[in-house]
Amino acid sequence: MLRYPYLLADVFTNRPFTGNPLAVFPEGEKVPPEMMLLISRELNLSETVFVLPPEDPRHAARLRIFTPGGELPFAGHPTVGTACLLAATGRATGPHIVLEEEVGPVAVALSTHEGLPHASFQVPLDPVGSATPLSRETLGAILSLPESGIGWPEEGDRLAAAPEVWSCGVPFTVVPVSGRDMLRQARVEMALWQGKMAGGKAPNLFVVCRDVAEAGVIHARMFAPALGVPEDAATGAAAAAVAGFLAALAPGARGGQRWVIHQGAEMGRPAVIELEAEVRDGTATRVRVGGSIHPMGSGVVELPEGVLAR
Numbered sequence: 001m002l003r004y005p006y007l008l009a010d011v012f013t014n015r016p017f018t019g020n021p022l023a024v025f026p027e028g029e030k031v032p033p034e035m036m037l038l039i040s041r042e043l044n045l046s047e048t049v050f051v052l053p054p055e056d057p058r059h060a061a062r063l064r065i066f067t068p069g070g071e072l073p074f075a076g077h078p079t080v081g082t083a084c085l086l087a088a089t090g091r092a093t094g095p096h097i098v099l100e101e102e103v104g105p106v107a108v109a110l111s112t113h114e115g116l117p118h119a120s121f122q123v124p125l126d127p128v129g130s131a132t133p134l135s136r137e138t139l140g141a142i143l144s145l146p147e148s149g150i151g152w153p154e155e156g157d158r159l160a161a162a163p164e165v166w167s168c169g170v171p172f173t174v175v176p177v178s179g180r181d182m183l184r185q186a187r188v189e190m191a192l193w194q195g196k197m198a199g200g201k202a203p204n205l206f207v208v209c210r211d212v213a214e215a216g217v218i219h220a221r222m223f224a225p226a227l228g229v230p231e232d233a234a235t236g237a238a239a240a241a242v243a244g245f246l247a248a249l250a251p252g253a254r255g256g257q258r259w260v261i262h263q264g265a266e267m268g269r270p271a272v273i274e275l276e277a278e279v280r281d282g283t284a285t286r287v288r289v290g291g292s293i294h295p296m297g298s299g300v301v302e303l304p305e306g307v308l309a310r
Helices: 033-043 076-088 136-142 180-185 190-196 236-248
Strands: 002-011 020-025 048-052 061-067 070-072 096-101 104-113 116-122 128-131 164-167 171-176 205-210 217-224 229-232 254-263 271-280 283-303
Touching: 002 076, 020 076, 033 048, 033 061, 033 070, 048 076, 061 076, 076 096, 076 104, 076 116, 076 236, 076 283, 128 236, 136 190, 164 236, 171 236, 180 205, 180 217, 205 236, 217 236, 236 254, 236 271, 236 283
Parallel strands: 020 048, 061 096, 171 205, 217 254
Antiparallel strands: 002 020, 002 283, 048 061, 061 070, 096 104, 104 116, 116 283, 128 164, 164 171, 205 217, 217 229, 254 271, 271 283
């Protein structure tokens, strides 16, 4: 019998049954590569991580990250969750570690917040933005929203916002909506998404609105049917990308900027993502994403010998 142990945690939260669940296989080198996607689909979480020995012995580990739809070059909640679990189980030591991901080495700072593991990492790629080929009307229709609900007006020293594509390794179509009501109402019309977005460069939708009562607070939802994830509870890679979007709206801002992104509430899994960046002339660099995790236990995938030969 083949046995592959894994750890479970809720990420970007300090409470169980909230945030984004994650499975981590700390002995990922024992899992045949052709089985990794199958196991990820079986667990059916938004992401599953297989921890491998690092290529550079100075680094803590190499990660392979899978959604039910395929492998990712980089992802935020797996980076935070895996780093915290490796530290909590003694597989990584010290306040700073480096994890190898397909986009490159990811430097992670480890700590504890309110007695729970906490990690903050510097995103290896700076955000890059580009225009979306889709109109507000089309994006509104895909999200079951009126065109009037898409976009942010000019406000003080912040420019008006329209949908754009932003990426720190994984591209997202960032769709600003006018308020929490629009955010709550968003539903992906799959036939329209399939016809208009599925084959495009940024089929993942990160829908965002500003908090009217508190500056620097963003509410978000993320839809990624192309990855086999109808909706994600907390998306660190999207948060990193949206730092570029937010910086571009405030070209006069200088120095360190901080935001808090609330995601997952509409799914009943509220999560909090901490986001920082160095901003100058509308450009974000040295983006950092952080948050706490709540360990949730462990399990074992058991399979008969020769299962893939059947």
